[in-house]
Amino acid sequence: MFVNRVQELRYLNDILNREKPGKAQLVLIYGRRRVGKTVLIRRWAEKSGVPYTYWAAEKTTSAMQRRQLYARLLDVKESQAPNFDSWGELWESASELLGNKRHILLIDEITYIADADPGALSSLQHAWDQYFKDSNTAIVISGSHVQTMETFLTRQSPIFGRLTGQWHLEPLPFSSLREFFPRWSPAELVNLYATVGGVPAYLEWLNPDRSYIDNLNDVLLSPGSMFLAEPRFLLYDEVREPRTYLTILKTIGSGKHAFGDISDRSLVSTSNLTSYLKNLEEMRMVERKLPATIKPAMRSHSRLGRYYLSDPYFRFYFRFLDPLREDLEHDRERVFRFIQQGLNSFVGSTAFEELSRQWLLHQSNQGKLVVKFEQIGQHWSRKVQIDVVGINWDHKVLLLGESKWEKKPLSVKVVKQLLIDKTPLVLRDLNIDQGEWRIRYAFFSRNGFTPAAEKMAAKHKAHLVSLDQLVSEAP
Numbered sequence: 001m002f003v004n005r006v007q008e009l010r011y012l013n014d015i016l017n018r019e020k021p022g023k024a025q026l027v028l029i030y031g032r033r034r035v036g037k038t039v040l041i042r043r044w045a046e047k048s049g050v051p052y053t054y055w056a057a058e059k060t061t062s063a064m065q066r067r068q069l070y071a072r073l074l075d076v077k078e079s080q081a082p083n084f085d086s087w088g089e090l091w092e093s094a095s096e097l098l099g100n101k102r103h104i105l106l107i108d109e110i111t112y113i114a115d116a117d118p119g120a121l122s123s124l125q126h127a128w129d130q131y132f133k134d135s136n137t138a139i140v141i142s143g144s145h146v147q148t149m150e151t152f153l154t155r156q157s158p159i160f161g162r163l164t165g166q167w168h169l170e171p172l173p174f175s176s177l178r179e180f181f182p183r184w185s186p187a188e189l190v191n192l193y194a195t196v197g198g199v200p201a202y203l204e205w206l207n208p209d210r211s212y213i214d215n216l217n218d219v220l221l222s223p224g225s226m227f228l229a230e231p232r233f234l235l236y237d238e239v240r241e242p243r244t245y246l247t248i249l250k251t252i253g254s255g256k257h258a259f260g261d262i263s264d265r266s267l268v269s270t271s272n273l274t275s276y277l278k279n280l281e282e283m284r285m286v287e288r289k290l291p292a293t294i295k296p297a298m299r300s301h302s303r304l305g306r307y308y309l310s311d312p313y314f315r316f317y318f319r320f321l322d323p324l325r326e327d328l329e330h331d332r333e334r335v336f337r338f339i340q341q342g343l344n345s346f347v348g349s350t351a352f353e354e355l356s357r358q359w360l361l362h363q364s365n366q367g368k369l370v371v372k373f374e375q376i377g378q379h380w381s382r383k384v385q386i387d388v389v390g391i392n393w394d395h396k397v398l399l400l401g402e403s404k405w406e407k408k409p410l411s412v413k414v415v416k417q418l419l420i421d422k423t424p425l426v427l428r429d430l431n432i433d434q435g436e437w438r439i440r441y442a443f444f445s446r447n448g449f450t451p452a453a454e455k456m457a458a459k460h461k462a463h464l465v466s467l468d469q470l471v472s473e474a475p
Contacts, residue, residue: 030149031169034201052104091127172198194351197312253318257306292377348405384425401442410445412452
């Protein structure tokens with residue numbers, strides 16, 4: 001199922017129509033596994049009206065890779081293709097075969113080529129300079145090893161300066177989930193987003209004709225489910241020694257987010273932990289977040305950073321499945337009950353808060369708020385934590401918000417707590433005078449608001465955002 005990807009298709013179509021510096025293109029498309037790179041580039045090529053060749057590299061020898069690629073170019077069986085002693089020979093023959101005809105060449109899993117022959121990228125650079133730069137060929141290379149692919153964009157890479165475009169493919173936004181599950185309720189869609197995020201492959205593994213709970217029990221937790229093997233598969237595919245990385249991911253997934261706490265729980269020394277976390281960040285498995293209220297000039301050297309799992313399914317897996325991994329085989333019901341007991345709290349602290357911040361960002365970018373916020377995120381300190389924060393230092397505007405994923409309407413107690421108790425603590429943290437700043441508020445609720453909460457919020461011109469509104473206005 002192909003959903004959304006409007007921006008990505010527009011970008012690819014635009015590069016196909018470029019006239020400067022020439023019609024030839026060398027474009028890098030990369031992103032984590034299962035995110036839909038192959039589907040995207042093949043869909044684009046098929047709809048372009050331009051003849052194209054798609055080839056996915058395999059983990060094999062360079063000689064075999066060259067033969068397989070040329071067989072695809074010739075559209076013959078692998079056994080009928082010639083052998084090439086080097087990538088230079090392959091590219092020379094490929095350029096003669098393609099000539100000056102308009103053609104799209106899609107090379108998937110490029111990192112397997114680089115792994116098999118470290119000189120392969122240098123050969124591609126020379127081939128581009130000698131044969132393809134002035135041709136009518138658009139070459140698109142893609143890969144899933146994000147950390148490796150991003151090294152292709154650095155000055156040390158042989159193809160640095162030759163690339164004519166690059167795109168990091170992200171998971172689908174929350175608004176796309178309804179196309180996969182058109183009959184699900186807003187609450188089920190938020191539960192789904194908390195569980196698997198917007199990764200297309202994960203969404204397609206689930207059954208849209210069953211409820212979220214049925215999918216959780218009968219699909220996600222079923223013996224042999226791809227979901228159960230996925231985190232280890234992704235990690236083992238990225239790193240050679242995954243055990244320490246796995247321990248760190250487990251630690252963060254269990255709720256330890258401060259650097260020192262991660263070190264203490266994982267038993268990884270602080271001197272080594274820095275390197276591991278940096279690698280996990282480069283692989284886009286972990287992200288370091290700062291309070292949105294830290295001034296821009298201080299963000300680069302702040303010590304208030306916390307580490308979180310980037311992928312929603314990783315968060316779900318390490319919160320619920322990994323702790324009871326042994327029970328998955330013989331006592332699935334226990335795992336299911338464990339998930340049900342903690343699901344509301346988990347969804348509230350992950351997906352619903354995240355969607356609340358996304359709503360604020362979208363409204364801010366659309367110019368629908370009092371000001372466009374410079375930074376949107378959370379605030380935390382030793383004394384207070386705020387779910388949703390927007391700040392504009394130049395105009396001295398601060399928005400504070402609470403996000404509640406509860407089955408009952410948001411009460412006036414929550415409103416009072418933010419207005420009376422938490423706001424002074426935040427202002428004290430920021431060392432700012434309330435008289436000089438405009439303070440705004442927002443409240444996000446799964447099940448609406450009590451009349452008393454609505455009345456008090458109205459006095460302070462606070463935004464009250466229901467679940468239905470949040471879903472309907474999601475970008």
